[in-house]
Amino acid sequence: MSLVTTPARALAVCSVCAGTRVTAITMTLTDGSVVDFASCHTCEHKSWTQGGAPLDISTVLRKATKTKVAR
Numbered sequence: 001m002s003l004v005t006t007p008a009r010a011l012a013v014c015s016v017c018a019g020t021r022v023t024a025i026t027m028t029l030t031d032g033s034v035v036d037f038a039s040c041h042t043c044e045h046k047s048w049t050q051g052g053a054p055l056d057i058s059t060v061l062r063k064a065t066k067t068k069v070a071r
């Protein structure tokens with residue numbers, strides 16, 4: 001039986017205001033990328049990460065946009 005009962009998302013801390021009222025969700029974008037989205041309730045800072053690496057919002061939007069590949 002594992003003693004590790006604290007999910008990683010419960011440890012989310014805002015990188016801007018260091019607040020702990022952060023909502024973190026994981027979602028899959030259109031291109032199949034699994035990303036984590038965190039939203040701070042204190043300062044409304046939002047951040048995206050993929051595998052722990054920060055993602056630029058423009059990258060997220062590009063990934064979330066269905067791309068028709070030209071033949």
Ligand SMILES: [Zn+2]
Pocket residue numbers: 014015016017018019040041042043044045
């Ligand atoms: Zn914050």
